[in-house]
Amino acid sequence: MFRFAAAAAAASLDFAGPALAQAVPEGGLTAAEIHAWLVAQGLDAEISAGEQPMVSSGANGVSWDVVGFDCEAGRCGSWQFSAGFLMDSIDPEAISNWNRDRRFLKAFAFGHDEGAAAVAQYDVLIVPGMTYEGLTEHLILFATFAPEFGRSLGWTPETTPPAQ
Secondary structure (H helix, E strand, C coil), X not given: CHHHHHHXXXXXXXXXXXXXXXXXXXXXXXXXXXXXXXXXXXXXXXXXXXCCCEEEEEECCEEEEEEEEEEECCEEEEEEEEEEEXXXXXXXXXXXXXXXXXXXXXXXXXXXXXXXXXXXXEEEECCCCCEHHHHHHHHHHHHHHHHHHHXXXXXXXXXXCECC
């Protein structure tokens, strides 16, 4: 089932150009390199200012951020995809069910001024020998399951904007 979902996501994302088999730089990626990679995939992306390196993007009706961790001299050894969803309310059991029944994206919920928020996160560890093609597989996985997570809570892109 996962292979089918990933293939469907790749088709729905309509990534630009061939996959990049180029190796990721030693020590991880900078926010500028994440930005360039996302743009090369045909996605809009924007580097955000702040204490942690972060690039905002989105696909399949969901906005999300990619946040850098384990950074030295601007190169980050891990990156976390994170999508948030604002809802009037969130059933805690829905979050528990998602985390129990699904792999890869892990979720949590918390109170928000406008009701409740749910967040799905996916961590990518940049390892020696990793390629941009491998990184794109992580992107496809996240971009497939983030909207699926939102729908499991009752979110739809037509009725409820993603959390910012």
